[in-house]
Amino acid sequence: MPDPNWQPRIVAFFCNWCTYTAADLAGVSRLKYAPNVRVIRLMCSGRVDPQFVLEALARGADGVLIGGCHIGDCHYVEGNYKTVRRFEMLKRLLADLGIEEQRVRLEWISASEGDRVKTVINEMVEQVRALGPLNLPNRFADWDREVSEWEAHLQTEEPSARPEPEVTHA
Amino acid sequence: MPKPKIALYWCASCGGCEEAVVDLAEGILGVVEAVDIVLWPVAMDFKKKDIEAMADQSIVATLLNGAIRTSEQEAMAHLLRRKSQFLIAYGACAHLGGIPSLANQFSREQMLKYVYEDAPTMVNEAKTRPQVSCQNNGHAMTLPQLRQVVRSLDQVVEVDYYIPGCPPTSKLTQAAISALLAGKLPPKGSVLAPDIALCDQCSRKGSKPANLSFSQFKRPHQTLLDPELCFLAQGVVCMGPATRGGCEALCTGGNMPCTGCFGPTSRVRDQGAKMLSSLCANVASKDEKEASAILSGIPDPVGTFYRYGLAKSLLRRKVDLPVETPETP
Numbered sequence: 001m002p003d004p005n006w007q008p009r010i011v012a013f014f015c016n017w018c019t020y021t022a023a024d025l026a027g028v029s030r031l032k033y034a035p036n037v038r039v040i041r042l043m044c045s046g047r048v049d050p051q052f053v054l055e056a057l058a059r060g061a062d063g064v065l066i067g068g069c070h071i072g073d074c075h076y077v078e079g080n081y082k083t084v085r086r087f088e089m090l091k092r093l094l095a096d097l098g099i100e101e102q103r104v105r106l107e108w109i110s111a112s113e114g115d116r117v118k119t120v121i122n123e124m125v126e127q128v129r130a131l132g133p134l135n136l137p138n139r140f141a142d143w144d145r146e147v148s149e150w151e152a153h154l155q156t157e158e159p160s161a162r163p164e165p166e167v168t169h170a
Numbered sequence: 171m172p173k174p175k176i177a178l179y180w181c182a183s184c185g186g187c188e189e190a191v192v193d194l195a196e197g198i199l200g201v202v203e204a205v206d207i208v209l210w211p212v213a214m215d216f217k218k219k220d221i222e223a224m225a226d227q228s229i230v231a232t233l234l235n236g237a238i239r240t241s242e243q244e245a246m247a248h249l250l251r252r253k254s255q256f257l258i259a260y261g262a263c264a265h266l267g268g269i270p271s272l273a274n275q276f277s278r279e280q281m282l283k284y285v286y287e288d289a290p291t292m293v294n295e296a297k298t299r300p301q302v303s304c305q306n307n308g309h310a311m312t313l314p315q316l317r318q319v320v321r322s323l324d325q326v327v328e329v330d331y332y333i334p335g336c337p338p339t340s341k342l343t344q345a346a347i348s349a350l351l352a353g354k355l356p357p358k359g360s361v362l363a364p365d366i367a368l369c370d371q372c373s374r375k376g377s378k379p380a381n382l383s384f385s386q387f388k389r390p391h392q393t394l395l396d397p398e399l400c401f402l403a404q405g406v407v408c409m410g411p412a413t414r415g416g417c418e419a420l421c422t423g424g425n426m427p428c429t430g431c432f433g434p435t436s437r438v439r440d441q442g443a444k445m446l447s448s449l450c451a452n453v454a455s456k457d458e459k460e461a462s463a464i465l466s467g468i469p470d471p472v473g474t475f476y477r478y479g480l481a482k483s484l485l486r487r488k489v490d491l492p493v494e495t496p497e498t499p
Binding site for chain 2: 092
């Protein structure tokens with residue numbers, strides 16, 4: 001049963017020089033946007049290790065948003081090119097592992113585009129809301145129920161009381 | 171003084187790890203001189219009931235290889251855990267899930283249907299499937315239950331040490347057994363192999379370019395491999411940079427790229443994501459479409475990056491597979 005109080009939880013990795021500054025601008029400009037995003041500031045979108053994205057999802061995020069400087073504007077010249085290429089493969093990997101493409105998004109937002117931060121976050125939240133919860137921690141627990149129930153079963157059974165099945169690997 | 175007791179057991183594995191123990195060759199005589207082997211189904215006739223009759227913790231160490239994917243393997247893992255002071259995950263499958271854990275891309279139903287109905291070599295008009303229990307000529311017969319998820323050993327019971335590899339080398343095995351008998355063990359939870367990337371041991375290290383750049387990915391069967399040049403410089407996916415060393419670069423020495431069986435170093439949580447990161451960042455193109463075309467040279471990212479470790483990866487399994495309610499085994 002989906003929880004009626006569920007709200008999308010989105011982890012956003014924003015680069016220090018463009019998208020994070022744009023989020024700051026959105027703030028000082030008093031632009032209102034959905035409160036479902038937890039922003040993590042990194043020096044460059046190129047610092048977003050694919051492990052970060054997987055870990056965010058594995059720990060309960062419903063979506064991940066990556067924001068960086070426009071192509072050609074990277075503070076470190078090449079960083080966002082690396083992001084593009086990694087993101088391409090990461091999307092394919094996630095699709096192969098059953099995670100909907102709309103749960104991850106890469107956007108270029110420059111320091112002056114505060115309103116773009118608002119639009120992208122609002123869009124992303126609605127997109128993820130439409131997909132519903134990803135809820136990986138609970139899925140992991142569901143998968144592992146077959147193990148924990150068996151473990152409990154083994155503990156209740158006295159080893160000597162059990163008829164001995166012959167274990168062979170012939 | 172009685173000799174310390176050692177047990178060797180196998181779960182979902184191919185038998186290669188057993189072969190690795192046999193590969194100790196004359197070394198095995200030294201081992202047998204120092205220890206009593208109390209369980210080794212592949213080579214010796216001891217039964218589960220012999221182990222059950224032993225006092226808890228009376229086995230010094232159990233080397234268990236293979237992934238865990240049936241109720242029987244789980245029961246044996248629990249039993250051996252209880253009877254052993256040290257439980258050692260031996261080989262890639264026990265350590266990371268191994269190749270069997272690539273099955274985590276499919277549901278149990280998909281697998282059983284393929285294997286017992288759709289496989290081209292299968293003739294099974296009655297569509298008979300193995301049952302957990304059935305009656306035959308008045309006899310009740312049982313089989314272990316196949317789990318929905320393939321697991322590494324430490325996803326089922328507590329593990330003290332890991333010996334990595336597909337299979338582990340005899341040198342690492344011998345070193346681990348010696349360290350165990352001498353009581354010179356590293357902190358619990360350690361992987362008993364050097365904590366440095368494979369590239370460090372690779373003879374091609376000198377030819378690895380400082381700035382890699384891929385304009386095309388070639389699979390080993392599509393190209394004539396240079397026996398000395400770094401594979402990455404040849405545009406061939408080599409897992410060396412994201413894989414723990416300790417194998418002494420056997421594959422690259424045999425002119426085949428590393429496929430990652432030793433798993434990640436201690437600084438990496440997800441071997442596949444790390445390799446993806448390193449490899450894709452170095453694609454030559456700055457254009458999204460062109461980069462995508464180059465990356466299509468890696469047709470199976472899960473099988474390439476998680477060949478030995480899908481069970482222990484951050485996502486563990488294809489996440490949208492149906493979850494069946496567990497039946498009592």
